[in-house]
Each structure stands twice: as C-alpha cells, then as structure tokens.
Amino acid sequence: MQLTKQQIDYCMECGVCTGSCPISQERAGFSPRQMIKRTLVETDENVLYSNDLWACLSCSRCSDRCPVGIDFPEFIRSYRQKARAVANLPRESHHGVFQTLSTLQAGASRLNRIAWTEGAGKIAAKGEYFYFVGCAPFQTPVFKYLGLNVIDTAKNILKLINAVGIEPVVSNDERCCGHDAFWAGNEELFAALARKNVDTIVASGAKTVIFGCPEGYATFREHYPQVVGELPFEIRHITEFLVERLPEAGVVMKDAGEGTVTFHDPCRLGRRMGMYEQPRQLISMVPRARFKEMENNRENAVCCGTTAWMECSSCSKKMQTNRLMEAEQIGAGTIITACPKCQIHLTCAKSNTDIGIEVKDLYSFLAEQL
Ligand code: SF4
Numbered sequence: 001m002q003l004t005k006q007q008i009d010y011c012m013e014c015g016v017c018t019g020s021c022p023i024s025q026e027r028a029g030f031s032p033r034q035m036i037k038r039t040l041v042e043t044d045e046n047v048l049y050s051n052d053l054w055a056c057l058s059c060s061r062c063s064d065r066c067p068v069g070i071d072f073p074e075f076i077r078s079y080r081q082k083a084r085a086v087a088n089l090p091r092e093s094h095h096g097v098f099q100t101l102s103t104l105q106a107g108a109s110r111l112n113r114i115a116w117t118e119g120a121g122k123i124a125a126k127g128e129y130f131y132f133v134g135c136a137p138f139q140t141p142v143f144k145y146l147g148l149n150v151i152d153t154a155k156n157i158l159k160l161i162n163a164v165g166i167e168p169v170v171s172n173d174e175r176c177c178g179h180d181a182f183w184a185g186n187e188e189l190f191a192a193l194a195r196k197n198v199d200t201i202v203a204s205g206a207k208t209v210i211f212g213c214p215e216g217y218a219t220f221r222e223h224y225p226q227v228v229g230e231l232p233f234e235i236r237h238i239t240e241f242l243v244e245r246l247p248e249a250g251v252v253m254k255d256a257g258e259g260t261v262t263f264h265d266p267c268r269l270g271r272r273m274g275m276y277e278q279p280r281q282l283i284s285m286v287p288r289a290r291f292k293e294m295e296n297n298r299e300n301a302v303c304c305g306t307t308a309w310m311e312c313s314s315c316s317k318k319m320q321t322n323r324l325m326e327a328e329q330i331g332a333g334t335i336i337t338a339c340p341k342c343q344i345h346l347t348c349a350k351s352n353t354d355i356g357i358e359v360k361d362l363y364s365f366l367a368e369q370l
C-alpha cells in the first residue's frame with residue numbers, strides 16, 4: 001500500500017526517525033525526517049534524482065518508533081519506483097547477479113532447484129505442506145569464497161521439518177519471492193514472480209507454506225495480497241512452526257556443551273513480523289545453550305547493513321563490524337541469526353577483521369543437536 005501525501009503530512013518533525021536511523025549516524029546529510037519534508041515542500045523531481053533514495057535499508061527502526069506511525073520504508077519504496085522511470089538506479093552488489101537471477105526466474109526458464117534435497121531428507125511432489133526454500137540454491141555458489149555453504153541452512157530446515165513427521169513439497173517451479181525487486185521499486189518483476197509462486201503452491205495442493213527465510217515470509221504476508229488478493233493457503237515462518245511442533249513431536253535436543261550464544265534479530269522477522277520470542281524459545285530448547293542478549297536486541301536490533309543486494313557501502317561495513325563487536329563484548333562465542341542474508345553479511349564483514357566470533361544460522365544450530 002503506498003502512502004499518500006496526506007498521510008505523510010501527519011509528520012510532526014520530531015526527528016525520532018533520524019535519531020533512530022543507523023544510516024543517518026554514518027552518512028552525512030541522510031535524514032528520513034528531512035526527506036519527508038522535502039517531498040512536501042519541493043517538487044517530486046528534486047527527490048527523484050537523489051542518491052539518498054537508495055541508501056535506506058528499509059530496516060523499519062524509524063517507523064517502529066515514529067509517534068504517528070509513518071511507514072518510512074514504504075514511503076521511500078514508492079519513490080524508488082518513480083526514480084527507476086527517470087533512470088535513477090541503485091548500485092547493485094555482486095555485479096548484479098541476484099537481480100539477473102530474479103529476472104530470469106520470472107520467465108519460462110526451467111530450473112533445477114531441488115538437487116540439494118538428495119540425501120538431505122524426505123520430500124514430496126504433492127502434499128499438505130510446502131517448504132518455500134528461497135534463494136539459497138543460488139546464493140550457495142556465490143558465497144563459497146566466504147567459506148559458507150548457504151544450502152546447509154535449507155538442508156537443516158528440511159531435517160527439522162522431517163523430524164516433526166512432515167515430508168514437505170519442495171518444487172523446481174518455485175521462484176524468487178520477489179522481495180528484492182519489490183524493495184528496489186521494480187513492481188512489474190515483483191508481480192510476475194508473485195503470480196508464478198502462488199500458482200505453483202496452489203498446483204502442489206499445499207494448505208500450509210513454511211518459510212525459512214524471513215524475507216520470503218514477510219513478502220508473502222505483507223505484499224503478495226496486493227498482487228494476488230487473499231492467499232489461498234496458510235503461511236508460517238519455520239520458527240513459529242517449530243516452537244509448536246518440536247515439543248508436540250517429542251523431539252529432544254542434545255546438550256550444546258559450553259559456550260555463550262547470542263541472537264541477532266533479522267529486521268523482517270523482528271520489527272516487520274513481530275517474531276522476537278520464537279527464535280529465543282527454540283534456542284532455549286537446547287540443553288546448556290548459554291544465551292545472552294546483546295544491548296541492541298528485539299525492537300532495537302540493528303540491521304545487518306544491506307538490503308536487496310544493493311548499496312553495500314562503508315556504512316554497511318561499519319554496521320556489520322559494530323554488530324559483531326557488540327556480540328563479542330558480551331562474551332558470546334557464537335552469534336545466531338535466522339536469516340540467510342544476515343548470515344552472509346555478518347560473515348562477509350567478519351572475513352575482513354580479526355573478530356573470532358562464529359556466525360551461525362539458527363537451523364544448523366538446532367539440527368546439530370537433534
Ligand atoms: S518520527 Fe515520524 S513524526 Fe517524527 S519526524 Fe520522523 S516521520 Fe515525522
């Protein structure tokens with residue numbers, strides 16, 4: 001839903017947004033409060049050619065605190081759509097490989113998306129549950145150089161779903177969820193991907209879709225209905241699903257041994273979807289997992305520094321390094337996250353420092369204790 005100028009007009013110019021924004025702290029002149037004001041008093045053209053349009057991470061730290069509830073990420077996203085029309089485009093990371101892959105998936109290309117499932121667990125071609133894997137199969141070869149094997153996250157999620165007695169559908173016809181296209185203002189691509197995914201899930205006969213990636217989950221929940229109307233199936237994030245199903249299935253975790261772990265809240269799972277407790281409850285199911293919060297946790301968590309594979313900057317690197325140091329300062333040996341992109345970004349930052357902390361995804365942490 002796009003914000004109207006009337007809604008923006010409620011802005012009281014209190015500056016809470018700018019004071020909360022991690023980019024404003026690092027990038028001279030970037031101010032959500034002033035951007036709102038500019039759109040009210042200047043012509044659209046002045047705003048549309050600004051690079052600041054692409055600097056926002058859509059992390060929702062500002063909108064979460066705004067006293068009049070202005071959804072600044074949505075406000076800036078709607079301007080991005082118009083900026084594309086005047087050729088003001090973002091700087092794409094990794095040579096634009098992920099943007100290209102999204103575009104290709106909106107076409108008729110046939111994909112082999114399920115090769116990784118061989119030997120990893122049991123899947124079905126049709127059934128009640130659909131596991132929406134997301135972009136892990138494409139991220140895996142790109143981030144090998146960081147020593148990461150992103151597909152392990154998907155393998156471990158499948159293992160956990162199997163552990164509660166479910167053999168989910170995993171499909172070659174799944175497509176990129178369109179999250180990045182949406183936040184980069186490319187609504188046409190987003191709509192094409194949304195329609196393909198809904199058709200695929202409906203054809204599988206699934207009644208419930210389980211998401212490992214918070215971005216896919218948030219995109220289906222918040223933005224798909226704008227394109228396809230009410231979803232004809234239920235959607236669950238794997239953390240809320242497992243919090244219910246692991247105890248019901250009588251799954252008992254092994255001892256995690258010594259060492260302190262902490263949790264980095266992904267923006268989409270936390271501030272946008274309000275799921276703060278479920279990942280923490282899952283960590284607490286592992287015996288002897290010594291858990292400690294970082295100073296900035298839950299609503300106050302700081303973004304992992306980059307969104308939608310664009311505008312990776314010195315601000316991004318500083319935010320990521322600060323986050324790792326925050327975890328190290330509380331004595332954590334492991335920082336756990338529930339988002340593949342957070343894991344990739346924090347691992348990337350770590351590779352350029354001598355910070356020794358381990359960056360781990362929640363599902364590998366859990367599956368290793370099964
Ligand atoms: S926090 Fe909300 S009301 Fe305050 S300046 Fe920002 S947008 Fe305006």
Ligand code: SF4
Nearest residue numbers: 021056057059060062
């Ligand atoms: S969404 Fe995040 S990065 Fe964007 S203006 Fe708000 S606080 Fe800053």
